[in-house]
Amino acid sequence: MLLPPLLTLITDFRFLDHDTGSDHPEIPARLQTIHAALEQSNYFPLLDFQETRPAERQWLMAAHDEGWLFRFEEAVLSGKTSVDHTDNQICYDSYEVATLAAGAGLAAIDLLELGQTAQAFCLVRPPGHHAERIRPFGFCFINNCVVAARYWQQHHSRKRIVVFDFDAHHGNGIQSAFEYEADSLYISIHEHPSFSYPGTGYADEKGFGAGRGSILNLPLSPGAGDEQFLALLQGPVADKIAQWQPDAMIVAAGFDGHRDDEMSGLLYSTGLYEKIGQSVRGLSNKHCGGRLLSILEGGYELKVLGESVEAYVQGLLAR
Ligand SMILES: [Zn+2]
Numbered sequence: 001m002l003l004p005p006l007l008t009l010i011t012d013f014r015f016l017d018h019d020t021g022s023d024h025p026e027i028p029a030r031l032q033t034i035h036a037a038l039e040q041s042n043y044f045p046l047l048d049f050q051e052t053r054p055a056e057r058q059w060l061m062a063a064h065d066e067g068w069l070f071r072f073e074e075a076v077l078s079g080k081t082s083v084d085h086t087d088n089q090i091c092y093d094s095y096e097v098a099t100l101a102a103g104a105g106l107a108a109i110d111l112l113e114l115g116q117t118a119q120a121f122c123l124v125r126p127p128g129h130h131a132e133r134i135r136p137f138g139f140c141f142i143n144n145c146v147v148a149a150r151y152w153q154q155h156h157s158r159k160r161i162v163v164f165d166f167d168a169h170h171g172n173g174i175q176s177a178f179e180y181e182a183d184s185l186y187i188s189i190h191e192h193p194s195f196s197y198p199g200t201g202y203a204d205e206k207g208f209g210a211g212r213g214s215i216l217n218l219p220l221s222p223g224a225g226d227e228q229f230l231a232l233l234q235g236p237v238a239d240k241i242a243q244w245q246p247d248a249m250i251v252a253a254g255f256d257g258h259r260d261d262e263m264s265g266l267l268y269s270t271g272l273y274e275k276i277g278q279s280v281r282g283l284s285n286k287h288c289g290g291r292l293l294s295i296l297e298g299g300y301e302l303k304v305l306g307e308s309v310e311a312y313v314q315g316l317l318a319r
Pocket residue numbers: 167168169254256263297298299
């Protein structure tokens with residue numbers, strides 16, 4: 001019997017068409033540097049590359065109000081260069097590219113559910129975890145992780161979804177989508193909101209009503225590094241997932257906590273990302289039948305972004 005690929009990467013040259021101008025950190029070269037690093041890795045022959053597809057309107061609307069989708073589409077078609085804030089730079093193609101980025105998660109979930117791959121990692125841009133139901137935020141327009149979670153829950157009946165977010169910044173858009181729900185868990189390790197964008201993600205934000213306990217924020221002080229991160233990952237993160245028993249796991253994979261990335265005051269090493277990859281692989285094998293989907297979020301220092309993603313993938317592939 002032919003075994004499925006160990007890891008499928010969903011990516012697409014059209015992700016390069018989201019043009020954010022000359023003075024913005026979230027640029028097409030981010031994906032190009034990741035590709036270059038993966039191509040030089042020893043494990044490159046093990047990787048399976050697949051194209052994305054546009055997320056259907058139904059799934060975009062599972063995460064966003066239609067008013068925002070219309071407003072986004074109208075902004076790009078009318079030639080605007082940003083929406084709501086100059087952080088959110090756009091070009092004529094940005095709406096289409098954002099729907100393709102959101103669709104990568106759907107394509108990946110279908111492959112996982114059909115048994116056609118062991119695990120998947122969506123190398124996409126624009127990123128998503130700051131995008132709110134009715135507005136863009138922090139380089140993000142469509143919340144790729146929330147769209148994927150809704151698809152897994154509603155199309156494939158995997159009701160209990162955990163999103164683990166290791167981007168240096170708190171994923172306010174994922175938290176606000178999940179905070180009233182008992183069946184959706186958001187866990188984030190990020191730089192403390194007193195010092196970092198977007199100013200949410202305090203430890204006492206735990207969810208409301210039926211969703212009380214469905215948010216686990218684990219902020220780190222500026223200057224924290226591998227040791228502090230791993231203590232949280234192996235302690236409260238692993239404990240929460242074991243106790244909560246998810247049906248599937250999504251990882252919001254952001255690499256801007258690297259010590260050389262000036263987007264945060266965190267001091268992670270490149271090697272930490274390999275350990276994160278190993279850990280999320282292990283947790284998903286143990287608690288949710290190996291159903292594991294990673295989606296790229298931040299990571300802006302081109303000198304270390306490629307090697308950081310390469311290390312994470314190495315961890316995902318570890319046996
Ligand atoms: Zn970030």
